[in-house]
Amino acid sequence: MSPLAPVAGAVTVRAPAKINLHLGVGAPRADGFHPLTTVYHALGLCDDVTATPAERWGVTMAVPDWIGTDALPADGDNLVDRAAALLAAHHGVPVHGLVSVAKAIPVAGGMAGGSADAAAALVALDRVWDLGTTDEDLLAIAAQLGSDVPFALVGGTAVGTGRGEVVEPVADHGTWWWVVVPSTEGLSTPAVYRHFDEMFPDAAPEPCGAEALLAALATRDPHRLADVLHNDLQLPAIDLRPDLGELIDRGQGVGALRGLVSGSGPTCVFLCESADHARSVAASLEQDHPLVLVANGPVAGAHLVEYA
Numbered sequence: 578m579s580p581l582a583p584v585a586g587a588v589t590v591r592a593p594a595k596i597n598l599h600l601g602v603g604a605p606r607a608d609g610f611h612p613l614t615t616v617y618h619a620l621g622l623c624d625d626v627t628a629t630p631a632e633r634w635g636v637t638m639a640v641p642d643w644i645g646t647d648a649l650p651a652d653g654d655n656l657v658d659r660a661a662a663l664l665a666a667h668h669g670v671p672v673h674g675l676v677s678v679a680k681a682i683p684v685a686g687g688m689a690g691g692s693a694d695a696a697a698a699l700v701a702l703d704r705v706w707d708l709g710t711t712d713e714d715l716l717a718i719a720a721q722l723g724s725d726v727p728f729a730l731v732g733g734t735a736v737g738t739g740r741g742e743v744v745e746p747v748a749d750h751g752t753w754w755w756v757v758v759p760s761t762e763g764l765s766t767p768a769v770y771r772h773f774d775e776m777f778p779d780a781a782p783e784p785c786g787a788e789a790l791l792a793a794l795a796t797r798d799p800h801r802l803a804d805v806l807h808n809d810l811q812l813p814a815i816d817l818r819p820d821l822g823e824l825i826d827r828g829q830g831v832g833a834l835r836g837l838v839s840g841s842g843p844t845c846v847f848l849c850e851s852a853d854h855a856r857s858v859a860a861s862l863e864q865d866h867p868l869v870l871v872a873n874g875p876v877a878g879a880h881l882v883e884y885a
């Protein structure tokens with residue numbers, strides 16, 4: 578057997594990073610969460626989660642140097658552990674198996690990498706444990722794990738409401754090209770929401786709607802989309818991290834149609850006209866930034882890529 582051959586019964590599930598093409602944020606609700614109207618968009622920048630049958634339970638992470646392990650949680654705190662515990666409790670089965678996560682999505686980057694791992698773990702363990710969980714139940718378990726996790730199951734382009742956990746797919750027949758610039762230092766999502774509250778104490782309870790964004794998506798014209806990209810967390814993120822504002826100016830200065838903070842940041846994304854245009858913008862930004870990626874969207878949500 579080749580050393581690369583998968584172990585019998587092993588399952589690998591791939592799940593994508595997300596960006597928010599529209600992120601409307603309302604005043605905090607009684608439970609502290611902010612009501613959202615968002616348009617999630619899954620990018621071709623993915624983590625792979627492999628679950629292998631075993632009696633004991635263990636999670637290992639393979640993290641490239643450019644991501645670094647500083648922002649990763651201690652043992653037992655991984656969203657993969659929480660996903661396994663909730664799925665097992667739902668079916669009354671013991672948590673078991675060995676899970677390895679190959680990371681390619683920045684950690685604490687505003688791209689929902691932890692949520693992608695949780696969604697992928699749900700799909701992989703459902704298969705390894707032979708549970709046959711319904712889509713409805715998987716989505717409900719995902720929502721308990723985090724506001725962004727249901728979208729990581731659904732993928733594509735989708736409207737998110739509630740605190741982001743209510744997800745409705747939308748038709749998106751375009752192929753959109755993005756330059757992605759991760760930051761070497763993470764930014765905490767709760768801290769950015771808290772700063773939103775400080776900067777906008779009079780925010781309306783209702784988040785601003787995504788009608789213009791959805792209309793632009795339907796045109797498949799990146800210039801039209803660039804005009805309506807919107808993120809209410811961008812100003813608070815830039816106020817906490819002024820370098821992000823400088824990066825957005827620089828990207829737009831070298832020809833990107835539009836730069837945007839991804840979700841709560843600090844990753845910034847730049848919409849381009851085409852694959853060639855994205856590669857040229859990326860080449861310019863590489864002069865000042867250690868890591869610049871090119872990705873397109875929309876791509877599929879958590880899906881099986883290999884099983885043995």
Ligand SMILES: C[C@@](CO)(OP(=O)(O)O)[C@H](O)COP(=O)(O)OP(=O)(O)OC[C@H]1O[C@@H](n2ccc(N)nc2=O)[C@H](O)[C@@H]1O
Nearest residue numbers: 609610611687688689723724725740766767770840841842
């Ligand atoms: C901002 C967004 C935009 O898609 O993503 P990121 O940019 O972080 O990836 C999301 O709202 C992040 O979703 P997620 O990271 O799943 O958040 P959760 O685990 O549910 O919540 C973490 C914390 O964020 C704050 N939070 C989250 C969602 C929301 N609608 N209102 C909030 O105020 C709360 O302080 C909460 O305790």
Ligand SMILES: Nc1ncnc2c1ncn2[C@@H]1O[C@H](COP(=O)(O)OP(=O)(O)O)[C@@H](O)[C@H]1O
Nearest residue numbers: 648650655656684685686687688689690691694
């Ligand atoms: N498997 C995981 N991968 C990344 N982060 C994780 C994971 N499990 C838990 N976390 C924690 O979740 C938090 C948010 O991480 P992440 O989802 O990468 O960022 P964001 O919410 O900014 O998109 C981090 O503080 C990290 O420690």
